[in-house]
Amino acid sequence: MSDTANWIFDFDSTFVRVEALDELAEIALAGRADRDTLLGAIREITNLGMEGRLAIDESLRRRMSLLAIQPDMLPKLVQRLVDNLTPSFARGMGQLRSMRERVWIVSGGFHEWIDPVAEAVGLRRDRVIANRLRARADGLLEIDPAASPCAIDAGKAHAIRAAGVPRPRVMVGDGITDWQVREHGACERFVCLTEVVRREPVAARADVVAANLDEVLAAASDLRAPDQG
Ligand SMILES: [Mg+2]
Numbered sequence: 278m279s280d281t282a283n284w285i286f287d288f289d290s291t292f293v294r295v296e297a298l299d300e301l302a303e304i305a306l307a308g309r310a311d312r313d314t315l316l317g318a319i320r321e322i323t324n325l326g327m328e329g330r331l332a333i334d335e336s337l338r339r340r341m342s343l344l345a346i347q348p349d350m351l352p353k354l355v356q357r358l359v360d361n362l363t364p365s366f367a368r369g370m371g372q373l374r375s376m377r378e379r380v381w382i383v384s385g386g387f388h389e390w391i392d393p394v395a396e397a398v399g400l401r402r403d404r405v406i407a408n409r410l411r412a413r414a415d416g417l418l419e420i421d422p423a424a425s426p427c428a429i430d431a432g433k434a435h436a437i438r439a440a441g442v443p444r445p446r447v448m449v450g451d452g453i454t455d456w457q458v459r460e461h462g463a464c465e466r467f468v469c470l471t472e473v474v475r476r477e478p479v480a481a482r483a484d485v486v487a488a489n490l491d492e493v494l495a496a497a498s499d500l501r502a503p504d505q506g
Contacts, residue, residue, distance in 0.1 A: 282497040283442050284376070285464060287450030288384035288391055288407075290473040294363045296323050297386045298340050301354050305344045315343055328478060329453035333385055334428050337408075337420065346410070346418040355393045362398070363472055365489035372494070374399040381406060381442055385427045385454060389418075406436045427454075434461035445500040449493050451475075456482045468496045 289296045302319045306312040319340050326336030366373070373380055377399070383406040384391055392402040408425035410418040420428060426436040433454055437446070448455055448464040451471070456479050459467035469476075469483035470493060480486050485496040 281502040282445050282447045282500045283379045285381045285383050285446055285448045287455045288382055288386055290451045291470050292366055293358050293361050294473045295361045297390060300357050302344055304350045304353050319343055327452040327476060332430055333454050337428050341420055351389055354390050358394045359397045365472055369490040370398050377401055383433050383437060406440050431457050431461050434458045434463035437463040444503050447497045453479055468493050
């Protein structure tokens with residue numbers, strides 16, 4: 278394991294073994310007659326986005342539009358996410374905590390649930406880079422475009438740079454937006470994690486393909502801080 282690398286983890290299907298918006302959809306649609314149809318539609322949109330066949334902002338906007346998100350759904354969602362950490366992350370959380378000064382989470386999801394999850398597992402909530410929700414006049418939550426840097430094309434790369442994550446930076450994720458961080462030069466290495474889902478277009482582009490957190494952490498053992506050459 279590198280003791281200098283700065284680790285940037287994707288959240289959905291990387292840090293947790295689910296997609297948070299899918300979980301939120303299940304909570305939001307519970308009891309509705311058209312629940313299964315809507316859930317299927319949302320999962321299809323998620324996959325199109327992750328495979329790079331739909332722009333990420335459009336994927337997010339379409340999924341949000343299918344849901345009516347109320348503030349009281351969020352604590353339920355946070356608990357589900359804490360209960361669904363990706364297995365090797367659940368086992369390795371002590372190790373991640375010991376390197377918490379060098380651990381970041383970047384996501385096209387939202388601070389409103391990722392910050393509390395980071396805090397619950399002992400990581401720094403001020404190292405979460407994500408989008409934000411805002412309340413509409415009717416009390417429902419919607420994306421706040423002015424505070425959502427990861428909701429645009431290549432947004433994760435720009436947001437990582439804006440956050441000033443130091444080099445060397447290792448991006449770890451399952452989706453095409455994670456690989457785009459490497460494509461746009463905002464990390465020195467991209468590790469495709471296949472523990473939750475293996476997306477071939479992403480694995481094919483990765484510097485390293487890893488099956489679990491141990492393999493992820495081994496993937497940067499040769500990286501050195503810039504001043505060490
Ligand atoms: Mg993901």
